[in-house]
Amino acid sequence: xxxxSTYYVPEQSRLPIFATIGMFLTAFGAxxxxxxxxxxxxFAGALAMATVLWFWFAAVIRxxxxxxxxxxxxRSYVWGMGWFIxxxxxxxxxxxxxxxxxxxxxxxxxxxxxDRGSSNMLWQGFEHTWPLMVTPDAAAHGDAAKVVGPxxxxxxxxxxxxxxxxxxxSSVTVHFAHVFLKKNxxxxxxxxxxxxxxxxxxxxxxxxxEYLEAYQHLGLTLESGIYGTTFFMLTGFHGAxxxxxxxxxxxxxxxxxxxxxxxxxxxxxxxxxxxxxxxVDVVWVGLFIFVYVLGS
Amino acid sequence: MAHGPQPGFxxxxxTTNHKDIGSMYLxxxxxxxxxxxxxxLVIRAELFEPGLQIVQPEFFNQMTTMHGxxxxxxxxxxxxxxxxxxxxxxxxGAPDMALPRMNNWSFWILPFAFAMLASTLFMEGGAxxxxxxxxxxxxxxxxxxxxxFFIFSIHIMGASSIMGAINIIATILNMRAPGMTxxxxxxxxxxxxxxxxxxxxxxxxxxxxxxMMLMDIHFGTSFFSAxxxxxxxxxxxxxxFFGHPEVYIMIxxxxxxxxxxxxxxxxxxxxxxxxMVYATASIAFLSFIVWAHHMFTVGMPIAGELFFMYATMxxxxxxxxxxxxxxxxxxxxxxxxxxxxLFSVAFVILFTLGGFSGLMLxxxxxxxxxxxxxxxxxxxxxxxxxxxxxxxxxxxYYWLPKWxxxxxxxxxxxxxxxLAFIGLNVTFFPMHFVGLAGMPRRIPDYALQFADFNxxxxxxxxxxxxxxxxxxxNVVRTVRGGRKASDEVWDNPQGLExxxxxxxxxxxxxxxxxxx
Numbered sequence: 001x002x003x004x005s006t007y008y009v010p011e012q013s014r015l016p017i018f019a020t021i022g023m024f025l026t027a028f029g030a031x032x033x034x035x036x037x038x039x040x041x042x043f044a045g046a047l048a049m050a051t052v053l054w055f056w057f058a059a060v061i062r063x064x065x066x067x068x069x070x071x072x073x074x075r076s077y078v079w080g081m082g083w084f085i086x087x088x089x090x091x092x093x094x095x096x097x098x099x100x101x102x103x104x105x106x107x108x109x110x111x112x113x114x115d116r117g118s119s120n121m122l123w124q125g126f127e128h129t130w131p132l133m134v135t136p137d138a139a140a141h142g143d144a145a146k147v148v149g150p151x152x153x154x155x156x157x158x159x160x161x162x163x164x165x166x167x168x169x170s171s172v173t174v175h176f177a178h179v180f181l182k183k184n185x186x187x188x189x190x191x192x193x194x195x196x197x198x199x200x201x202x203x204x205x206x207x208x209x210e211y212l213e214a215y216q217h218l219g220l221t222l223e224s225g226i227y228g229t230t231f232f233m234l235t236g237f238h239g240a241x242x243x244x245x246x247x248x249x250x251x252x253x254x255x256x257x258x259x260x261x262x263x264x265x266x267x268x269x270x271x272x273x274x275x276x277x278x279x280v281d282v283v284w285v286g287l288f289i290f291v292y293v294l295g296s
Numbered sequence: 297m298a299h300g301p302q303p304g305f306x307x308x309x310x311t312t313n314h315k316d317i318g319s320m321y322l323x324x325x326x327x328x329x330x331x332x333x334x335x336x337l338v339i340r341a342e343l344f345e346p347g348l349q350i351v352q353p354e355f356f357n358q359m360t361t362m363h364g365x366x367x368x369x370x371x372x373x374x375x376x377x378x379x380x381x382x383x384x385x386x387x388x389g390a391p392d393m394a395l396p397r398m399n400n401w402s403f404w405i406l407p408f409a410f411a412m413l414a415s416t417l418f419m420e421g422g423a424x425x426x427x428x429x430x431x432x433x434x435x436x437x438x439x440x441x442x443x444x445f446f447i448f449s450i451h452i453m454g455a456s457s458i459m460g461a462i463n464i465i466a467t468i469l470n471m472r473a474p475g476m477t478x479x480x481x482x483x484x485x486x487x488x489x490x491x492x493x494x495x496x497x498x499x500x501x502x503x504x505x506x507x508m509m510l511m512d513i514h515f516g517t518s519f520f521s522a523x524x525x526x527x528x529x530x531x532x533x534x535x536x537f538f539g540h541p542e543v544y545i546m547i548x549x550x551x552x553x554x555x556x557x558x559x560x561x562x563x564x565x566x567x568x569x570x571x572m573v574y575a576t577a578s579i580a581f582l583s584f585i586v587w588a589h590h591m592f593t594v595g596m597p598i599a600g601e602l603f604f605m606y607a608t609m610x611x612x613x614x615x616x617x618x619x620x621x622x623x624x625x626x627x628x629x630x631x632x633x634x635x636x637x638l639f640s641v642a643f644v645i646l647f648t649l650g651g652f653s654g655l656m657l658x659x660x661x662x663x664x665x666x667x668x669x670x671x672x673x674x675x676x677x678x679x680x681x682x683x684x685x686x687x688x689x690x691x692x693y694y695w696l697p698k699w700x701x702x703x704x705x706x707x708x709x710x711x712x713x714x715l716a717f718i719g720l721n722v723t724f725f726p727m728h729f730v731g732l733a734g735m736p737r738r739i740p741d742y743a744l745q746f747a748d749f750n751x752x753x754x755x756x757x758x759x760x761x762x763x764x765x766x767x768x769x770n771v772v773r774t775v776r777g778g779r780k781a782s783d784e785v786w787d788n789p790q791g792l793e794x795x796x797x798x799x800x801x802x803x804x805x806x807x808x809x810x811x812x
Contacts, residue, residue, distance in 0.1 A: 149525075
């Protein structure tokens with residue numbers, strides 16, 4: 001193990017430039033696809049990106065197992081993951097902030113209240129309610145409206161409550177896994193981690209169920225005005241993060257089961273994934289309160 | 297650790313060396329500075345006379361938009377990251393950045409992002425034309441199709457900034473030489489630490505707002521559309537929640553640079569070091585609670601107008617502390633005026649001028665008159681050109697001998713300074729007058745009575761542009777050779793970077809230096 005008095009500087013590496021090409025193709029391909037072009041560039045980029053990440057993480061794991069990583073470098077990884085999660089918090093903050101602004105200011109003003117209530121003259125007949133079932137467009141233009149509200153919304157005390165239980169439980173199980181890893185009880189670690197992955201997958205399954213119900217039976221879609229917009233963007237980005245977190249934990253599980261990675265005192269890969277998992281859990285609690293319960 | 301730079305282009309593609317990456321950032325930034333500058337000259341050429349001469353209004357809009365985006369995200373921010381890469385490890389006694397491979401990644405995605413952004417100029421419907429602030433619904437309902445590529449290029453730039461900021465925080469908090477306590481760090485390191493926090497806090501919000509745009513444009517959401525219950529003003533709130541900290545991201549490292557240069561050429565220690573640190577932190581905190589001063593005229597409750605007005609004025613306090621400290625550092629110092637010092641002194645004077653016009657704009661009722669006029673253009677160019685650009689230039693002259701081992705040509709440096717100084721004042725000072733007289737910004741044509749001042753401004757702009765050619769020539773000449781610089785370069789400068797040889801070896805501090 002390298003000591004504090006020398007530093008580790010990695011050799012020059014081909015990984016970043018390939019990651020650059022992967023990221024560029026993904027972003028360019030996505031824009032091209034959305035603008036009506038072919039989707040191939042996007043998928044090629046995503047594949048390239050995934051491949052590079054595979055090799056990049058493999059390199060980092062190999063270096064650590066070879067004892068190249070000093071305590072200092074390990075602390076850098078810890079700082080890196082911590083601040084990455086903070087950046088994710090701020091990303092969600094933008095969407096939570098948008099929801100707050102819409103509900104507290106924009107909609108009451110559109111409904112004719114307060115300092116900017118005169119905007120109601122553009123949407124005569126619109127009344128402010130939340131959840132917003134009748135959009136300003138529908139209130140002012142009736143059948144000619146292009147943006148109409150949902151017929152109904154998701155009941156928070158059904159699937160969302162179940163999902164809350166699942167996700168909160170998974171935060172506990174991943175913590176159990178961590179405890180057993182630190183005690184070097186591998187079987188228990190693997191078992192609790194596997195349970196966590198299953199809980200994450202179950203959450204995603206019910207989230208898909210909920211979306212299907214919303215689209216097929218409730219008329220609640222991305223296009224159903226600001227309620228559908230904020231609902232799907234917040235829960236959708238959260239779902240994407242749960243998907244990513246589940247994949248991360250699954251990778252950790254496979255690393256443990258297949259490759260026997262992680263030591264009781266050296267397992268930051270797992271810890272980083274579990275931090276991420278706790279983060280998506282906290283976001284969900286915010287969603288359950290502000291989107292589901294206080295939104296119904 | 298024996299490995300030196302590889303020969304050939306692979307050195308630059310595969311490098312994990314903070315000096316290589318710093319140089320690439322700086323050259324990339326200069327290229328973007330010239331590109332954005334050329335766009336500014338197109339704008340000034342068109343505005344030389346009233347009426348339409350050179351470009352069509354549609355293209356003029358693309359020029360103002362691309363000029364702003366390229367200068368903010370392509371020129372100023374990467375230049376500061378380049379300086380951070382070069383200087384922070386040397387200043388804190390570290391061998392390199394904390395996460396060197398990610399460092400390479402955060403640089404190389406930038407040229408790709410800007411290639412994508414610049415390519416929109418050649419797309420059907422032209423480049424983004426809605427201003428660098430891309431307000432909805434201009435950027436949503438009325439945007440050209442290339443807006444999608446603009447959105448994804450912003451995503452890549454944000455990823456670059458976040459990774460760069462994480463790297464800088466990890467480096468500063470984790471890689472300092474033993475004995476280098478936080479309150480012994482050079483101010484450039486301090487200001488960058490705080491800037492990095494700002495970046496991590498607001499770049500995700502920018503990613504969020506462009507994502508909302510993308511969804512509104514292509515997937516039928518209603519964030520910024522009142523028809524569905526959204527609000528175009530929401531865009532402005534989210535954008536400026538990013539945007540105001542962003543303008544401090546472009547000025548805090550500048551404070552750090554001049555705080556390094558002024559003590560060297562005044563031959564006195566920096567006055568009020570700890571108050572500088574606290575002032576920087578206060579400015580960073582305040583930057584999060586002033587955003588709506590960009591949108592006084594959009595319609596806000598009176599309580600909002602007042603809150604944002606007073607909070608904005610509060611920023612003048614820590615900023616005043618800084619200006620006071622710089623002046624006190626110079627007071628009764630043994631001053632000499634080499635090129636870095638000239639740029640730094642000009643920074644203090646002209647940035648303060650820009651700060652004063654900022655105070656005028658902060659007064660909500662007065663802002664109703666100034667809003668969207670050339671007065672605003674004058675204000676933010678006074679804080680960005682002699683603020684950010686001059687400090688970057690000063691930093692380059694100051695550290696260039698350390699980077700290359702050669703002294704730059706002092707006469708040419710002074711010529712550069714005076715051309716740039718005169719050029720920028722001739723360009724931007726008249727804009728105060730035409731702005732107060734009511735000339736709106738972002739319009740390719742204007743009323744006849746503004747013609748004289750606009751002609752003066754346009755001539756100044758071309759002078760300022762020409763000055764940068766002198767700069768380029770001087771730097772290239774210094775990189776290629778010239779009088780050898782000593783290890784100290786200047787007269788007893790403070791800081792670890794002056795304890796290593798000139799040019800700085802490829803790997804500095806493979807064992808940590810002792811810091812008293």
